[in-house]
Amino acid sequence: MDFGFDATTNRYRERLLEFMDECVYPAEHAFHEQAAGSGWSPPPMLEDLKAEARSRGLWNLFLPGERGAGLTNLQYAPLAEIMGRSPAIAPPATNCAAPDTGNMELLAEFGSEWQRKEYLEPLLAGEIRSAFAMTEPDVASSDATNIATSIRRDGGEYVVNGRKWFITGAMNPGCRVFIVMGKTDPEAPKHRQQSMVLVPRETPGLTVRRGMTVFGYDDADHGGHAEVVFEDVRVPVDNLIGEEGGGFAIAQARLGPGRIHHCMRLIGMAERAVELMCRRVLTREAFGRPLAQQGVIQDWIAESRVRIEQLRLLVLKTAWLMDTAGNKGAHTEIQAIKIAGPATVEWILDKAIQAHGAGGISQDFPLAALWAGARSLRFADGPDEVHKRSLAYRELKKHMG
Known part of the structure; x- marks a missing residue:
């Protein structure tokens, strides 16, 4: 490596x-x-x-x-x-x-060719935005096989019914299309029940009901996170992505790179937090000496540097494995960084906030918003517990007879 x-x-x-x-x-x-x-x-x-x-x-x-x-x-x-x-x-x-x-x-x-022309090309050009509608409020979406939204075939159309929430970007008027995951065959094996369809925003029956806040932040600057309702939404069968029953596999393929991208950006968030913390403690005094000379502050800074370097090496190893062994070959490492990344950076941001005093939780510094973002990533693309469950099983499997 x-x-x-x-x-x-x-x-x-x-x-x-x-x-x-x-x-x-x-x-x-x-x-x-x-x-x-x-x-x-x-x-x-x-x-x-x-x-x-x-x-x-x-x-x-x-x-x-x-x-x-x-x-x-x-x-x-x-x-x-x-x-x-x-x-x-x-x-x-x-x-x-x-x-x-x-x-x-x-x-x-x-x-398909027409799907790429209609939606991929304008997305690549930055002309439109999109949303991925998977998470639901009425089931434990940490288990993707629980997804209850119905995608029923009716002649030359699919009919979509269901409710989604925390659909990132959906409040943005520029979001022109939703990739919707739902069940096309509830009787199939559990990992073959789901499919994905493209639903244009203006389709009758699609309602973007409200924006969901994240620790009080509306995240409007990147399109918010919406509750979206589908009521007898009809789309042509050509809007199916891939094949019927392939939705779960497609979701897993999509989430692998997304997970590492989040972790890559998290390292940048942590680096900025450490910079802000160092600048702050060099300009503030308490109990007769600069905060930078307080042992507890020095411990936070040193520990932050160690944790960043550890996380970066794990992310780089994961990236290297994805390039050389493919996403499946890097499955263990992808799960490991998804567990370690948000938790590590959340800890570092917490210490930077503490070093800033009241300013750390205010809008005058980016730390509070960064903390909310890092904390939310312990849910996004799968909660910590699901990744730990899977990772533990892979370790145990090595020692099973």
Whole structure:
């Protein structure tokens, strides 16, 4: 394993660091002010940032092959980390934001020719947004086989009925299509009951009911998280993605890269938290000496550095394995980073917040919002407990007769 940056990675890193310093960090205050006044629409300045990123060749970096930048997971990892330092701005500005990244990967791999033309191409161009409708309020969605939304075949159409929630990006008016997971055959083997269909936003019977808050944040700057109701929603059978009964397998294929992308960005969030913590404690005094000289503060800083380096190495190993052995070959490591990443960064953010005093929980610093984001990732793409259950079973299986 060689985790050194190659020439391609270094070129992109230099460009991206310049973009962050020249365009993203200076825009943060105005961006969040615009977000507060623009409802569920993205802040107007985002389009300028997108145009600037694209002009610098910083576009679709997440996607391998000719449709994207052609980078490997190992090459993309340090770039996603940099973008994670300003997660509300840098990922959408470079067209590398969830859930669109996962949806683009899904359509690129499983979509039909017309589906790719109709939805993948405008997503790649940053002209529309999309949503992935999987989680439901009435069942334990941590077990994807529990998904209860019905997708029933009726002649040349599918009829969709069900309720979803925490559907990221759905409040954004630019979200033009939903990838909906539901049951096409409740009598099939449990991992072959589910299918996925494309449902355009304007389809009769689809109602975006309300935005869901996350620890009080509406996350409007990236389209919010909606409760969505499907009542006798009809779409042509051509809107089926892949084959009937293939929904569970497609979901697993989609979530693998998404999980590592989240963890890559989390490292950037942690690095920014440590920087803010160090600057803060060097400028504040308590009990007659700078906070930076307090033993407990030094312990937080040292422990944060150790945890970041450990997490980064695990993420890079996972990226390398995904490139060399495929997503299935990296299954254990993907689960490990999904368990370790949010919890590790949540701990670091908590210490940075504590070092900032009341300011740490205020809107004057990004720490509270970053903490809410890290904490929510212990649910997104599967809760910790599900990953631990699966990971433990894989370990036990090695020793079974």
